[in-house]
Amino acid sequence: MSKLWGGRFAKNTDVMVEEFTSSISFDQRMYAEDIAGSIAHATMLAKCGIIANEEADTIIEGLKTILADIEAGNFSFEISLEDIHMNIEKRLTDRIGAVGGKLHTARSRNDQVALDTHMYLKHEIGAIGTLLQDLQQAIVEIAQKYQDVVMPGYTHLQRAQPILFSHHMMAYFSMLTRDFRRLKGVWEGTDILPLGAGALAGTTFPIDRHFVAQQLKFSQVYENSMDAVSDRDYILEFLSFASILMMHLSRISEEIILWSSTEFSFIELDDSHCTGSSIMPQKKNPDVAELVRGKTGRVFGHLMALLTTAKGLPLAYNKDLQEDKEGMFDTIDTLKFSLSVYASMLRAMKVNQKVMRAAVSNDFSNATDMADYLVKKGLPFRQAHEVVGKSVAYCLSANKWLMDLSLAEFKEFSPLFESDILEAIKVETCVDARNSYGGTSSTGVKQQFTVAQDILIKQ
Numbered sequence: 001m002s003k004l005w006g007g008r009f010a011k012n013t014d015v016m017v018e019e020f021t022s023s024i025s026f027d028q029r030m031y032a033e034d035i036a037g038s039i040a041h042a043t044m045l046a047k048c049g050i051i052a053n054e055e056a057d058t059i060i061e062g063l064k065t066i067l068a069d070i071e072a073g074n075f076s077f078e079i080s081l082e083d084i085h086m087n088i089e090k091r092l093t094d095r096i097g098a099v100g101g102k103l104h105t106a107r108s109r110n111d112q113v114a115l116d117t118h119m120y121l122k123h124e125i126g127a128i129g130t131l132l133q134d135l136q137q138a139i140v141e142i143a144q145k146y147q148d149v150v151m152p153g154y155t156h157l158q159r160a161q162p163i164l165f166s167h168h169m170m171a172y173f174s175m176l177t178r179d180f181r182r183l184k185g186v187w188e189g190t191d192i193l194p195l196g197a198g199a200l201a202g203t204t205f206p207i208d209r210h211f212v213a214q215q216l217k218f219s220q221v222y223e224n225s226m227d228a229v230s231d232r233d234y235i236l237e238f239l240s241f242a243s244i245l246m247m248h249l250s251r252i253s254e255e256i257i258l259w260s261s262t263e264f265s266f267i268e269l270d271d272s273h274c275t276g277s278s279i280m281p282q283k284k285n286p287d288v289a290e291l292v293r294g295k296t297g298r299v300f301g302h303l304m305a306l307l308t309t310a311k312g313l314p315l316a317y318n319k320d321l322q323e324d325k326e327g328m329f330d331t332i333d334t335l336k337f338s339l340s341v342y343a344s345m346l347r348a349m350k351v352n353q354k355v356m357r358a359a360v361s362n363d364f365s366n367a368t369d370m371a372d373y374l375v376k377k378g379l380p381f382r383q384a385h386e387v388v389g390k391s392v393a394y395c396l397s398a399n400k401w402l403m404d405l406s407l408a409e410f411k412e413f414s415p416l417f418e419s420d421i422l423e424a425i426k427v428e429t430c431v432d433a434r435n436s437y438g439g440t441s442s443t444g445v446k447q448q449f450t451v452a453q454d455i456l457i458k459q
């Protein structure tokens with residue numbers, strides 16, 4: 001296939017070089033954006049008197065037939081034509097004749113590829129936002145379904161204080177709310193039009209970039225042509241957002257995996273969301289959560305890869321930047337799949353209320369409340385801490401829990417204990433007493449539900 005840039009070359013490109021430098025195997029995903037961008041560009045060229053109206057019409061008609069062919073699967077992408085831009089342009093000229101060659105007036109592949117990735121990402125951000133919001137909704141649903149279930153809260157993975165399962169879940173809701181906020185910022189970064197920057201320095205033709213921006217629904221235009229074609233910070237922002245989101249999903253996955261183990265037995269994942277073992281007949285594995293935790297690694301990798309690719313590049317475009325796309329595409333696919341499968345897994349999951357409750361009964365996680373009881377009777381917190389620490393040590397040696405102590409035993413540790421101490425360190429009391437704003441009490445969690453509904457409507 002003859003090259004669109006073949007004029008100055010005396011030899012054909014080595015086939016290995018063709019294959020190595022081509023991006024068509026992956027950038028063909030952007031065919032719709034490439035064509036929409038070209039249609040807007042041709043419209044602008046005619047409006048500005050750079051090409052004739054009839055020429056623009058022929059070009060646009062030709063582009064539309066190419067779009068239809070690609071969508072019908074009747075288009076063969078050629079490696080020898082390197083990328084999506086030249087595959088489409090060459091086919092256009094084959095189809096409509098020499099006038100097709102006017103489309104690339106006042107344009108370079110450098111601003112064209114930047115346009116395509118801006119548009120592609122912008123579109124996918126909408127889809128990811130919808131899925132992210134649905135996952136938030138699934139979290140609220142599971143939290144509301146098991147609203148009053150008590151479980152141990154952990155620090156250092158040691159039982160710390162009793163909490164509501166719903167409070168634990170809503171912590172993830174809050175994290176995802178910030179992810180959503182970050183995603184909006186990523187969208188803003190994609191909402192800037194690079195087209196019209198030319199190869200790097202602008203163009204000698206009297207183009208109208210703002211007209212193109214309006215047609216393609218960009219609210220801003222890059223102010224500097226060299227910046228427009230050489231930076232990929234909008235993709236890096238996306239990969240950063242994606243990495244943080246995956247880090248959150250990886251943490252909840254870790255908990256899901258732990259909680260569904262026989263040792264914990266806090267939850268049971270639905271059979272439809274687990275897989276079996278080819279050798280051990282009894283196995284039911286939490287593969288979805290494990291894979292989401294595992295895929296976090298590749299998303300972090302894509303962020304590191306592009307940061308590293310971009311860090312040493314002199315302005316403006318360098319072919320290194322072609323490496324921006326595969327990681328971005330893979331991250332989009334990974335996020336969309338992970339978010340959807342996660343929401344359905346959470347919706348189908350069962351919470352083992354009894355086991356969670358038993359885990360807080362046979363435990364010292366009410367020790368802070370016992371100390372708080374003494375503080376409320378006037379003892380400084382540090383002394384109260386000491387008294388309760390001694391009581392715990394005593395219980396450990398006597399093989400008892402704090403709830404098993406008699407009033408006489410309590411009084412051995414401090415005369416401030418009265419008969420209401422048992423009520424004060426009951427698990428439900430401990431949970432509901434944490435009614436400070438943002439705390440685990442049932443009123444606190446209800447408050448979070450109200451805020452969450454509001455967020456889901458407004459965000």
Ligand code: ARG
Nearest residue numbers: 023083109110113317321322
């Ligand atoms: N396929 C190229 C990329 O993805 C398009 C831009 C090529 N520009 C160039 N001057 N070779 O970056």
